[in-house]
Amino acid sequence: MNNKINFTKENYLEFNDFNDVMIQTFGIGCSLCYESQISFVLNGHPKPIGTLIKEQNKNLTDNEVENLVKKPIQDWQAFEDVNFEKQTPIFLCDECWNQMI
Numbered sequence: 631m632n633n634k635i636n637f638t639k640e641n642y643l644e645f646n647d648f649n650d651v652m653i654q655t656f657g658i659g660c661s662l663c664y665e666s667q668i669s670f671v672l673n674g675h676p677k678p679i680g681t682l683i684k685e686q687n688k689n690l691t692d693n694e695v696e697n698l699v700k701k702p703i704q705d706w707q708a709f710e711d712v713n714f715e716k717q718t719p720i721f722l723c724d725e726c727w728n729q730m731i
């Protein structure tokens with residue numbers, strides 16, 4: 631943790647992804663310590679992928695899931711890249727959150 635990190639408490643929301651799909655499937659983690667337990671996410675983020683799948687409200691084939699998530703994965707990647715440049719963590723675990731606030 632260093633002072634260069636760009637953090638404003640008000641810019642964060644609770645992170646809720648249905649079935650923790652992004653953590654389980656894509657292996658995302660806290661932007662600062664890489665812990666796979668994420669409690670907060672930077673505002674303005676794309677829709678969490680698990681929630682997106684859940685909202686389809688039907689059983690999707692692997693192929694359908696793949697098509698559905700292709701663009702959102704790119705959106706998340708872009709969101710991550712932009713904020714990485716700005717030294718802004720996009721995911722925070724409880725522990726890092728408590729150290730930042």
Ligand SMILES: [Zn+2]
Pocket residue numbers: 660661662663664665722723724725726727
């Ligand atoms: Zn952390």
